Amino acid sequence: LKYHNLASSLITLTTDFGLTDTYVGVMKGVILGIAPRAQIVDLTHAIAPQNILEASARLEAAIDFFPSHTLHLVVVDPGVGSRRDAVVVPTDKGVFIAPDNGVLTLPLRRCLARTAVRLGDQASPYLRQPVSATFHGRDIFAPIAAHLAAGVLPESLGDRCDPRTLVLLSVPTPYEERSEEGRPVLHVPILYCDHFGNLITALTPAEWSAWHARLGIDAEEAAAKAVIQAGSGRWKGIRRTFRDVEADAPLAYWGSAGRLEIAIREGNAAQTLALTSRAAIYLTF
Amino acid sequence: LKYHNLASSLITLTTDFGLTDTYVGVMKGVILGIAPRAQIVDLTHAIAPQNILEASARLEAAIDFFPSHTLHLVVVDPGVGSRRDAVVVPTDKGVFIAPDNGVLTLPLRRCLARTAVRLGDQASPYLRQPVSATFHGRDIFAPIAAHLAAGVLPESLGDRCDPRTLVLLSVPTPYEERSEEGRPVLHVPILYCDHFGNLITALTPAEWSAWHARLGIDAEEAAAKAVIQAGSGRWKGIRRTFRDVEADAPLAYWGSAGRLEIAIREGNAAQTLALTSRAAIYLTF
Amino acid sequence: LKYHNLASSLITLTTDFGLTDTYVGVMKGVILGIAPRAQIVDLTHAIAPQNILEASARLEAAIDFFPSHTLHLVVVDPGVGSRRDAVVVPTDKGVFIAPDNGVLTLPLRRCLARTAVRLGDQASPYLRQPVSATFHGRDIFAPIAAHLAAGVLPESLGDRCDPRTLVLLSVPTPYEERSEEGRPVLHVPILYCDHFGNLITALTPAEWSAWHARLGIDAEEAAAKAVIQAGSGRWKGIRRTFRDVEADAPLAYWGSAGRLEIAIREGNAAQTLALTSRAAIYLTF
Numbered sequence: 036l037k038y039h040n041l042a043s044s045l046i047t048l049t050t051d052f053g054l055t056d057t058y059v060g061v062m063k064g065v066i067l068g069i070a071p072r073a074q075i076v077d078l079t080h081a082i083a084p085q086n087i088l089e090a091s092a093r094l095e096a097a098i099d100f101f102p103s104h105t106l107h108l109v110v111v112d113p114g115v116g117s118r119r120d121a122v123v124v125p126t127d128k129g130v131f132i133a134p135d136n137g138v139l140t141l142p143l144r145r146c147l148a149r150t151a152v153r154l155g156d157q158a159s160p161y162l163r164q165p166v167s168a169t170f171h172g173r174d175i176f177a178p179i180a181a182h183l184a185a186g187v188l189p190e191s192l193g194d195r196c197d198p199r200t201l202v203l204l205s206v207p208t209p210y211e212e213r214s215e216e217g218r219p220v221l222h223v224p225i226l227y228c229d230h231f232g233n234l235i236t237a238l239t240p241a242e243w244s245a246w247h248a249r250l251g252i253d254a255e256e257a258a259a260k261a262v263i264q265a266g267s268g269r270w271k272g273i274r275r276t277f278r279d280v281e282a283d284a285p286l287a288y289w290g291s292a293g294r295l296e297i298a299i300r301e302g303n304a305a306q307t308l309a310l311t312s313r314a315a316i317y318l319t320f
Numbered sequence: 321l322k323y324h325n326l327a328s329s330l331i332t333l334t335t336d337f338g339l340t341d342t343y344v345g346v347m348k349g350v351i352l353g354i355a356p357r358a359q360i361v362d363l364t365h366a367i368a369p370q371n372i373l374e375a376s377a378r379l380e381a382a383i384d385f386f387p388s389h390t391l392h393l394v395v396v397d398p399g400v401g402s403r404r405d406a407v408v409v410p411t412d413k414g415v416f417i418a419p420d421n422g423v424l425t426l427p428l429r430r431c432l433a434r435t436a437v438r439l440g441d442q443a444s445p446y447l448r449q450p451v452s453a454t455f456h457g458r459d460i461f462a463p464i465a466a467h468l469a470a471g472v473l474p475e476s477l478g479d480r481c482d483p484r485t486l487v488l489l490s491v492p493t494p495y496e497e498r499s500e501e502g503r504p505v506l507h508v509p510i511l512y513c514d515h516f517g518n519l520i521t522a523l524t525p526a527e528w529s530a531w532h533a534r535l536g537i538d539a540e541e542a543a544a545k546a547v548i549q550a551g552s553g554r555w556k557g558i559r560r561t562f563r564d565v566e567a568d569a570p571l572a573y574w575g576s577a578g579r580l581e582i583a584i585r586e587g588n589a590a591q592t593l594a595l596t597s598r599a600a601i602y603l604t605f
Numbered sequence: 606l607k608y609h610n611l612a613s614s615l616i617t618l619t620t621d622f623g624l625t626d627t628y629v630g631v632m633k634g635v636i637l638g639i640a641p642r643a644q645i646v647d648l649t650h651a652i653a654p655q656n657i658l659e660a661s662a663r664l665e666a667a668i669d670f671f672p673s674h675t676l677h678l679v680v681v682d683p684g685v686g687s688r689r690d691a692v693v694v695p696t697d698k699g700v701f702i703a704p705d706n707g708v709l710t711l712p713l714r715r716c717l718a719r720t721a722v723r724l725g726d727q728a729s730p731y732l733r734q735p736v737s738a739t740f741h742g743r744d745i746f747a748p749i750a751a752h753l754a755a756g757v758l759p760e761s762l763g764d765r766c767d768p769r770t771l772v773l774l775s776v777p778t779p780y781e782e783r784s785e786e787g788r789p790v791l792h793v794p795i796l797y798c799d800h801f802g803n804l805i806t807a808l809t810p811a812e813w814s815a816w817h818a819r820l821g822i823d824a825e826e827a828a829a830k831a832v833i834q835a836g837s838g839r840w841k842g843i844r845r846t847f848r849d850v851e852a853d854a855p856l857a858y859w860g861s862a863g864r865l866e867i868a869i870r871e872g873n874a875a876q877t878l879a880l881t882s883r884a885a886i887y888l889t890f
Contacts, residue, residue: 061363342648
């Protein structure tokens with residue numbers, strides 16, 4: 036099956052395959068062999084091996100910046116070769132193609148999804164045969180994305196299901212605890228760390244507003260008086276951008292991923308503050 | 321020379337240039353300046369510097385997943401600036417453009433190639449002039465690939481030759497040896513190591529079948545009873561996929577590259593077993 | 606604003622964002638959401654964080670290899686969120702879109718630029734709103750490049766200015782000094798180091814010719830008799846290509862970037878000679 040007169044379609048790839056091997060290139064070969072005019076964008080191939088949560092958080096932060104007809108293909112798949120399902124989920128912010136292992140948990144929180152499709156026997160003619168036991172990105176996910184780009188309807192690939200029946204990840208969430216002196220402290224897990232050493236936390240502006248409002252503190256005062264404890268660093272205030280602090284000083288700011296981030300101006304916060312993606316930071320007043 | 325009304329064509333790139341420099345981007349600029357609608361796919365730019373064998377094995381494993389009209393451009397070229405030839409080899413599985421240094425040895429074993437063309441003076445108008453002494457990827461290979469994408473015939477670029485006259489690599493091959501107790505042991509060289517630490521060996525299913533058949537062992541028994549010695553690891557059985565063993569356990573399986581691979585489930589086999597791409601593994605019964 | 610019937614346009618990206626995060630992918634999503642048929646080429650995303658000089662030198666070396674209608678988008682932007690301007694500079698070798706922080710200093714030396722445009726309030730409808738304080742690549746530069754690709758005129762984005770009013774970098778330049786014995790020595794700064802460990806210096810052929818001519822030495826003699834002191838290495842002669850020296854020997858040659866380069870044949874000069882991008886080499890006779 037190959038589609039020649041195809042309007043160009045946009046497909047993003049998110050994997051833990053890295054770029055040193057040919058895995059990603061081979062997936063693109065499969066896609067372009069089916070849908071020759073697809074536009075393929077690498078979202079990232081540097082997800083930590085088999086880290087479903089990181090993939091979920093990174094994809095969530097990216098989808099708002101792609102057209103709503105985009106196909107988002109995610110292959111972070113520790114269960115490859117086992118009986119986990121593959122799913123297609125059409126939403127108002129793009130169509131997701133992924134293993135049903137929880138990786139869509141965070142993106143789907145921000146989308147309207149009325150239905151999902153679990154790939155079934157109906158999908159067989161659209162797969163690359165024989166399907167290998169170790170590389171479903173190439174044999175299942177890439178050809179399915181390409182056929183969807185070419186206009187195949189999700190419903191023709193398997194049985195519909197309620198999106199609420201998909202596997203859900205347990206996502207680290209901010210919660211309130213008490214300091215030794217009894218003051219309320221917001222415990223905020225770190226979700227992942229970027230290439231600059233900036234730490235992306237789980238805290239959203241909505242969660243932050245709800246918390247400081249409950250303590251009777253308004254937005255401006257909360258930003259000015261928040262005390263941030265992040266690894267070996269401790270400082271006051273949430274800032275707007277890097278330039279609001281001196282070089283080498285740490286800062287907290289609402290990052291481009293829509294969550295609170297920790298950085299060192301012109302430095303590497305993960306290294307300097309000795310923090311990793313399994314740690315947490317603490318906010319108090 | 322520039323072609324405007326060009327059907328989009330597919331060109332893959334395989335180099336040892338890495339992605340930190342602009343070398344790959346510049347090659348793409350040259351290609352798109354000639355063939356503006358070419359689709360370019362990075363197969364890999366992380367070949368170990370000047371490792372012709374690795375490039376050959378990785379390309380061999382990838383070509384089956386690209387359309388047969390694909391142009392495969394390979395620039396792993398320790399002899400740049402010397403008198404080695406540049407060749408164009410049309411086959412039933414795509415057209416190869418590469419230095420004549422042996423890098424096509426493995427891909428051509430899987431293709432039907434009736435002719436090859438050594439670039440000659442006729443190619444001059446299609447090169448980027450002046451041709452530098454150090455970057456033939458930019459000045460020779462990229463523009464030739466782009467002109468081929470645009471419909472220039474290989475024959476117009478130089479003299480035809482028999483593909484069997486191309487330089488051949490000496491490729492490590494499995495062979496039988498005897499253990500101290502006199503039992504037959506299959507010595508299997510490792511070809512390369514991937515980003516996950518999985519080790520891709522030289523052994524193909526055909527070679528494996530021939531060997532165990534000669535010992536009077538059928539396929540099922542051979543898979544079940546094979547004893548694999550790989551670095552510091554020793555275990556029994558060839559498996560289908562990662563899920564067939566416990567986490568952190570080593571396994572041997574027929575990988576997506578069409579060869580026997582060694583991995584650690586949810587781990588890094590190269591590190592854990594202390595094996596590199598110059599080593600070998602051993603199979604016996 | 607979205608343009609459907611767009612001739613495909615070529616946009617290059619040069620950033621310090623790396624490829625492990627989704628920043629580059631997100632910029633591409635923004636571009637393709639506006640200009641769906643744009644061709645996007647990654648020039649490099651591995652500029653050392655916030656190293657404006659390196660970005661400037663790498664871009665300068667690349668522009669000659671792209672069509673003159675290319676849009677070159679540069680986001681190396683230590684001043685993100687502060688009041689530095691964003692500029693669009695149409696030239697005979699492509700259109701540059703960048704922060705006005707000096708990053709265009711070297712490319713503009715090789716181009717004819719009659720005018721530049723500083724983005725002003727007129728650009729607002731073309732930006733991604735709300736514009737974040739930390740990711741202008743996504744919210745300002747990517748959408749501006751896409752709209753330019755779609756045919757929006759630079760003049761409609763802000764006020765024209767003289768390109769000579771743009772911020773200029775102080776670029777390290779070769780200069781003559783005297784040895785202890787009073788002989789003239791050419792002090793040549795290193796600009797950057799590539800993936801192979803080759804060192805790209807500031808010296809151009811024109812500067813070299815002017816210097817040896819002033820000393821009364823012709824080109825051939827100068828190449829043969831030049832003594833190069835580079836870190837722990839000292840040798841004689843400028844060569845044409847790697848093959849002109851033995852394996853593991855150092856060499857100086859006119860590199861593909863149009864400047865003198867230092868390499869070790871089949872080795873890593875930066876490591877072996879203990880040189881970095883802040884050092885210099887010395888030429889004498």
